[in-house]
Amino acid sequence: MLTFLKLLHLFGIVVWVGGMFFAYMVLRPTAASVLQPPERLRLWNGVFSRFFNWVWLAIGAILLSGLYLIYLYGGMGNVGHYVHTMLLLGLVMVVIYVYVFFGCFVPFSLHVDKERWKEAAAMLNKIRQLVAINLSLGLLTLAVAKIGIQFG
Numbered sequence: 785m786l787t788f789l790k791l792l793h794l795f796g797i798v799v800w801v802g803g804m805f806f807a808y809m810v811l812r813p814t815a816a817s818v819l820q821p822p823e824r825l826r827l828w829n830g831v832f833s834r835f836f837n838w839v840w841l842a843i844g845a846i847l848l849s850g851l852y853l854i855y856l857y858g859g860m861g862n863v864g865h866y867v868h869t870m871l872l873l874g875l876v877m878v879v880i881y882v883y884v885f886f887g888c889f890v891p892f893s894l895h896v897d898k899e900r901w902k903e904a905a906a907m908l909n910k911i912r913q914l915v916a917i918n919l920s921l922g923l924l925t926l927a928v929a930k931i932g933i934q935f936g
Contacts, residue, residue, distance in 0.1 A: 786856065789849045796845035799838055801922035804915055807831065812912065825904045829896040832889050832911075843878055850874070866932020873925040877918050884914045 811831065815824050850871065857863050892907035 786853075789853050789856075792845050793849040793853065796842040796849070797922070797926070800842040800846070801919065801926065803835055803838065804919040804922060807835065808912070808915055808919055821901055821905060822899070825896050825901060825908060828908055829893050829904075833893070836885055836889060839881060843881065846874065847878070864932050866928050869928050870925050870932070873921050873928065877921050877925070880914055880918050880921075884911055884918075888914065 815827055819827060854860060854863055854867065854871075860868065888907050888911045892904055892911065895901075895904035895907060
């Protein structure tokens, strides 16, 4: 059971953080160099529609497995400080993601559907900035986990 929970946790992280890395570092610059703004905005609308479904599943898997692992180890008082840090960073990432989804993606998608390109581009820029923050937090969380497991 412990191995399964750890794998579920890891797979959720790989989907979310790896997806952000791919989107930010590979897809974004490529789309900007080969597509005109309307096509690029339509592409991102489709990408986000699919990716964000996976992120919801990943968040569920990460939170459920992580919290259950904490429970199995005897609660927050019995886990290393690095686990507290990981949980805090993860919750901040979830809050940012929820804002990205409801506060940015939903309006972005509506603007794309109505071909309001200027407004859609502004929302995409906001999403880009928040994804950069979440990607950084995700990588930091991975570093905290590795260092904590190794030296904690």
